[in-house]
Amino acid sequence: MTRHLITSAIPYINGIKHLGNLVGSQLPADLFARYQRARGNEVLFLCATDEHGTPAELAAAKAGIPVADFCAEMHEVQARIADGFRLSFDYFGRSSSPQNHKLTQHFAGKLAEAGLIEEVIEKQVYSNADGRFLPDRYIEGTCPNCGYENARGDQCENCTKQLDPTDLIDPRSAVSGSTDLEVRETKHLYLTQSKMRDRLNAWIDSKSDWPVLTTSIAKKWLNDGDGLRDRGITRDLDWGIPVRKGDAPWPGMEGKVFYVWFDAPIEYIAAAQEWVDAGKGDDWQRWWRTDKGADDVRYTQFMGKDNVPFHTLSFPATIIGSDEPWKLVDYIKSFNYLNYDGGQFSTSQGRGIFMDQALEILPADYWRWWLLSHAPESSDSEFTWENFQASVNKDLADVLGNFVSRVTKFCRSKFGETVPEAGTYGVDEDRLITELTTRIRAYETNMENMEVRKSAQELRAIWSAGNEYLQEAAPWSTFKTNPDKAAAQIRLALNLIRLYAVLSSPFIPDATDTLMSAMNTLDTEWPTDVAKALCALPKGHEFSVPENLFSKIDDAQCEDWGNRFSGIRS
C-alpha cells in the first residue's frame, strides 16, 4: 500500500471560482485522490481557502463587514460548493487558522536562524485619510505615458507600461479616493531566495520523473534574473499573520503581518494540523515530517501552469531553507487554461460559468465528466455548449445510461429483479473479458500517471465494450430460442453495471452511488481479476431498476444557457 499526500492549489477567498479554476487544480486532484482510495491506498487530500491580503480586506470593506467575518462566510460558501462538486477533501482548511499563524511564524524564525532573512528599509506610499500604507496596485492616477486616467501604481492597463506609484499624475487612493498621500519609509523582511539557488537547482535536478514542461519552467525562473530574486515576506496591513520570530516578538516589526504569498503555501501543512485538531485525523506528522514517517509518502500537487514557478521555487525555498525535515513535493501536475466559448473565462467580467451557477443547472457528474474528459493538459481547451451537449448526451446518456437502462429493464421483464441463474458464460463472454482486462490495465496506467483525458477515453471505451457485447449478444433475440443463454448474457451485463460503477467512481461518484444502490451491493472491490469481478453479483441476487441515470440536454436548454452566461454576472 502506498501513502498519497495530495494537495490542490488553494483558491483565494475573494469570490466564487469559475469552471476553469475548478478543472485547473481541485477537480483533477479529486480524481486522483478518489482513484488512489479506490485502489486501497491511504490518501490524505487537503485543500483550503487562501484568506489574507488586500483584496480580501477591500472586498470585506465593500460588503460593509469585518474582514474576519467576510472570510468566515466566504469559506463556508466555497466549502459548500466544493461539497456540491463532490470534492472529497479530507480537510478543507483556512490559511487564517491559528495553526497556520503558528507554523508561518515558526518558518520565519527558522529562516532567520539560517541567515536567510534580511531587513530592508523601503519607501512606500502612505494614505493619511485611510491611515495605512497602500500596496502599489491600490494607488490610481493618470498614466504619464498615455494619459489614461485610471492607471494603477504598478502598471497602466491601457498601454501596459510598468509603473511606479510615484510616476502617476494626480495619484489617489483606490480605497478611499483620497489624494492626501505621502511617501514614507517602512521596514520589511526579505527572504534571500538568491542564496538558495544551488540547493534548489540540485533538488530540481533530482526530479528525473518530472515533465519537461515543469522542469523547464522551474529552470527558467531559477536562472533568469527575475525568477529567484529576494522577496519581501511582510506587509504593512492589519489583516494577516502578525510578524513574529517563532514564539518570540520580532523587534521593529510590530504591527506588520506576513505577506500572503509567504503564508498561503504553509497552509498545505497547517491544513493537516487542522484536520487532526478537528478530530478527523490522528497524526499529521507522519504525512509531513520525514523524521516521523513521511519519507515513504508520495506527495503530489495539482495546479494551473501559472503557479508552477511558485511551487518549484518559492515554497521549496521556505521548506529547504528551514533546515528541518519537512516533506517536499514529489510530483507536480500542472494544467493549461480552459477557455469559454471563443474567449476567456473572466472573474472580473463575470464571463463564463461559475461553480455555484453550474450546480444550479445540472448535477455535479455532468460537469465533472465534461471537464475531466476535456482537461487542458497538453494545451488550452475550450468549453462550448455544443460540445458539452454532445459529450453529455453521447457518453453519459447514450453509452453508459442506456446500457444500464436496457439491461435492468429487460431483466425485470423476463427474469424479474434478481440476477438470472441459468446458463453459463461462453466464448463471447471470454472475448469480452479479454478486451476489458486490456482496457482496464490501460486505464489504471493512465490514472497512475495522471493522464486525465486518456483515462476518460479509456473509461468511455470500457463502457462502449459493454454496449457492443450487448448489441451482438442480443439477449432479447436469444431469449426467444435459448432463454438459458439469454439468462447468462444478462447475468454478465448486470455484473458489468457493478464493474462500471467501481471503475467510474473517480469521475462520476454520484452515478456510482446510484448504480451500487440499484445493484444492491456494497462490494467496491477493484476488478484486478475481471472474470472474477463479473461473477461478483451472485445468481439469485436481488437488484432494482435505477432511475434514469443521465438526462439528455436539448437544443433549447443549450441556447438558453449560452445566452445566460455570455455577459455580465448579475
Ligand SMILES: [Zn+2]
Ligand atoms: Zn498608459
